[in-house]
Amino acid sequence: MSLKKIAEMVGTSPSTVSRVLNNSYATCASEQLKEKIWAAAHEINYLPNQSARKLKLGEREDAQKKTLHLVVVLARVESLAGDPFFQELYRYLEIDIFQKGFTVEKILTADETLRGTDIGTCDGIIVLGRCSRNLLDTLRRSTRNLVGIWRNPMNFEIDEVVCDGRKAADLAVSYLIEHGHRKIGYIGDCSYESRYVGYNETIIRNQLPLDYSCIIPTGQTREEGFDAMNRLLKNEEMTAVLCANDCIAFGALRALREYKGLGRRKISVISIDNVEEAQTTSPLLTTVHIPREDMAHMALQILHDRILHGHREKLRVEFPCRIVERDSCFRV
Amino acid sequence: MSLKKIAEMVGTSPSTVSRVLNNSYATCASEQLKEKIWAAAHEINYLPNQSARKLKLGEREDAQKKTLHLVVVLARVESLAGDPFFQELYRYLEIDIFQKGFTVEKILTADETLRGTDIGTCDGIIVLGRCSRNLLDTLRRSTRNLVGIWRNPMNFEIDEVVCDGRKAADLAVSYLIEHGHRKIGYIGDCSYESRYVGYNETIIRNQLPLDYSCIIPTGQTREEGFDAMNRLLKNEEMTAVLCANDCIAFGALRALREYKGLGRRKISVISIDNVEEAQTTSPLLTTVHIPREDMAHMALQILHDRILHGHREKLRVEFPCRIVERDSCFRV
DNA sequence: CCAGGCAAAGCAATCGTTTGCCATATATCA
DNA sequence: TGATATATGGCAAACGATTGCTTTGCCTGG
Numbered sequence: 265m266s267l268k269k270i271a272e273m274v275g276t277s278p279s280t281v282s283r284v285l286n287n288s289y290a291t292c293a294s295e296q297l298k299e300k301i302w303a304a305a306h307e308i309n310y311l312p313n314q315s316a317r318k319l320k321l322g323e324r325e326d327a328q329k330k331t332l333h334l335v336v337v338l339a340r341v342e343s344l345a346g347d348p349f350f351q352e353l354y355r356y357l358e359i360d361i362f363q364k365g366f367t368v369e370k371i372l373t374a375d376e377t378l379r380g381t382d383i384g385t386c387d388g389i390i391v392l393g394r395c396s397r398n399l400l401d402t403l404r405r406s407t408r409n410l411v412g413i414w415r416n417p418m419n420f421e422i423d424e425v426v427c428d429g430r431k432a433a434d435l436a437v438s439y440l441i442e443h444g445h446r447k448i449g450y451i452g453d454c455s456y457e458s459r460y461v462g463y464n465e466t467i468i469r470n471q472l473p474l475d476y477s478c479i480i481p482t483g484q485t486r487e488e489g490f491d492a493m494n495r496l497l498k499n500e501e502m503t504a505v506l507c508a509n510d511c512i513a514f515g516a517l518r519a520l521r522e523y524k525g526l527g528r529r530k531i532s533v534i535s536i537d538n539v540e541e542a543q544t545t546s547p548l549l550t551t552v553h554i555p556r557e558d559m560a561h562m563a564l565q566i567l568h569d570r571i572l573h574g575h576r577e578k579l580r581v582e583f584p585c586r587i588v589e590r591d592s593c594f595r596v
Numbered sequence: 597m598s599l600k601k602i603a604e605m606v607g608t609s610p611s612t613v614s615r616v617l618n619n620s621y622a623t624c625a626s627e628q629l630k631e632k633i634w635a636a637a638h639e640i641n642y643l644p645n646q647s648a649r650k651l652k653l654g655e656r657e658d659a660q661k662k663t664l665h666l667v668v669v670l671a672r673v674e675s676l677a678g679d680p681f682f683q684e685l686y687r688y689l690e691i692d693i694f695q696k697g698f699t700v701e702k703i704l705t706a707d708e709t710l711r712g713t714d715i716g717t718c719d720g721i722i723v724l725g726r727c728s729r730n731l732l733d734t735l736r737r738s739t740r741n742l743v744g745i746w747r748n749p750m751n752f753e754i755d756e757v758v759c760d761g762r763k764a765a766d767l768a769v770s771y772l773i774e775h776g777h778r779k780i781g782y783i784g785d786c787s788y789e790s791r792y793v794g795y796n797e798t799i800i801r802n803q804l805p806l807d808y809s810c811i812i813p814t815g816q817t818r819e820e821g822f823d824a825m826n827r828l829l830k831n832e833e834m835t836a837v838l839c840a841n842d843c844i845a846f847g848a849l850r851a852l853r854e855y856k857g858l859g860r861r862k863i864s865v866i867s868i869d870n871v872e873e874a875q876t877t878s879p880l881l882t883t884v885h886i887p888r889e890d891m892a893h894m895a896l897q898i899l900h901d902r903i904l905h906g907h908r909e910k911l912r913v914e915f916p917c918r919i920v921e922r923d924s925c926f927r928v
Numbered sequence: 929c930c931a932g933g934c935a936a937a938g939c940a941a942t943c944g945t946t947t948g949c950c951a952t953a954t955a956t957c958a
Numbered sequence: 959t960g961a962t963a964t965a966t967g968g969c970a971a972a973c974g975a976t977t978g979c980t981t982t983g984c985c986t987g988g
Contacts, residue, residue: 608938611940612938624936626936629937650943651945652943654943
């Protein structure tokens with residue numbers, strides 16, 4: 265299944281076969297020979313060896329080659345691979361890349377080693393989610409076409425497409441405050457997450473009390489959201505809660521539905537991400553939309569432009585987020 | 597960033613550098629030289645060119661090589677890429693492969709062309725979801741290590757891991773019948789889907805009337821499920837409905853929640869797949885569990901075994917499915 | 929003092945594809 | 959007819975990594 269075999273079959277040389285199969289030159293073989301070559305190729309079901317192809321073609325620095333090979337790096341697999349936000353984001357990227365006729369390779373990494381991967385020879389890299397400076401430096405050394413998609417602002421020296429988690433949280437908390445809530449809880453990651461910072465800032469800016477018994481540090485799964493909300497329900501003054509992401513909120517909503525405690529309590533729930541699932545929960549989830557699709561498109565566009573036209577100064581595109589009002593928040 | 601460059605830096609030959617970096621032979625260089633080589637490699641942040649590596653290593657037919665490269669083919673992108681069943685299935689595969697230290701490449705294809713992909717040189721292929729005989733033949737010609745994961749039995753001549761959609765539907769409908777339902781609707785694909793066949797068979801076997809006004813042929817999105825259920829609600833005798841997959845059911849449940857029609861109707865909803873989202877809907881969805889995780893593991897195990905120990909006869913592993921009882925079905 | 933053994937390192941071929949350049953053969957024109 | 963284009967196709971050198979074989983030098987035992 266190599267060019268040489270085809271060449272032997274029809275009695276010519278590999279070079280001619282290559283040129284015919286790639287349509288490289290109009291006049292490289294007679295019509296008769298061309299036909300025989302195509303026939304032979306079909307007969308043995310020829311597929312070019314991509315390794316050989318890339319090896320040879322890699323030298324050529326012309327960015328006009330038809331098929332770009334992109335790499336998407338997902339660091340911190342443990343926490344990010346299961347997050348529907350990144351799953352949906354990646355799906356948008358993948359479909360878009362597919363439709364453009366390019367190829368992608370997704371690289372998972374937990375310990376940030378990149379051995380065995382193709383990042384050295386690809387045309388561009390997209391990094392998903394916060395990652396270490398160390399990893400980023402490694403990536404920077406292997407390509408000049410590097411775009412990050414973050415949910416937190418990261419002052420790295422690469423092109424970035426961001427949607428600021430601090431602002432998203434601000435939007436959500438402000439929305440709750442406008443709806444008359446004074447005692448607003450928080451469920452989610454409290455260590456690095458800019459969303460937590462946004463929550464904090466907005467509470468303080470509005471001179472509301474910061475009650476640490478209303479703040480439940482937790483992971484980002486449905487289960488954890490469920491448990492956290494059950495704990496939070498012990499606080500009788502709290503009327504609303506911001507969940508750091510939708511998954512947590514799905515669990516929280518379930519806890520509320522199953523709540524059998526005293527009295528009739530209507531707790532408002534808001535969160536951030538607006539993944540697809542938020543359209544069918546009960547009640548439908550009010551959440552802050554992070555424009556994954558737009559972000560994916562923009563990242564790809566920047567990368568494509570970089571590859572074709574080289575580098576200008578560092579680019580930073582920030583997307584605004586917006587509240588999607590559904591049924592999980594009430595006025596008090 | 598090539599072996600040659602490192603060799604030049606330290607004043608030796610590429611062969612020696614290769615052997616040192618790969619630890620090929622213990623005695624291939626003096627300690628002093630080794631150190632210098634490692635230092636140089638770190639300095640220029642050397643990463644081996646995978647294309648060159650694969651090209652060279654490809655010849656070696658020994659299956660003992662440490663790092664297997666697998667390919668997962670997802671045909672019919674349009675309909676399958678957005679299906680959470682396949683997303684979750686792929687995630688299990690991906691994580692498992694990642695943890696084993698192998699590499700994967702996911703190939704999307706709509707028109708079934710495989711040009712530009714690496715299927716010719718990989719160690720094994722997994723096919724996700726029903727695909728054409730034509731595509732399968734192409735794949736078969738490029739590797740002997742080929743496993744399909746189907747939701748329908750497909751009598752192809754390759755190893756397959758299946759969970760029979762007909763039986764799943766049978767299970768679901770029987771469950772409804774046991775709960776006293778006589779007029780059971782169906783929402784979903786009616787053209788090829790074995791699930792529809794199962795629905796039909798079970799209705800007939802139980803001598804229930806087959807009412808085509810209760811059967812809504814539709815796609816597989818939440819939206820379509822929502823619309824279909826709204827149409828179905830016009831039929832006043834129907835008390836239960838089987839949705840061909842969970843997504844449809846999510847939309848259907850929402851339609852029920854928002855139903856403002858006459859009287860108090862409790863429609864039972866059951867579906868097939870048991871994707872993660874089914875754990876947080878309202879009401880929690882009763883559904884037939886398709887063991888994606890087990891199927892993924894099994895497929896990988898078969899493939900691994902094939903690669904290491906060659907071929908015996910064709911393997912076919914069928915996984916049983918089971919009802920996961922939650923809150924969306926009622927007794928009449 | 930010499931044969932044999934081993935450590936240290938290089939040579940060169942190879943994987944499959946592409947492509948610049950060269951060599952024919954045939955056609956065209958002055 | 960001789961000179962010049964043009965069609966047709968092959969040669970061989972890359973791309974980067976790996977590895978069998980060779981070479982060189984040094985040490986040791988007889």
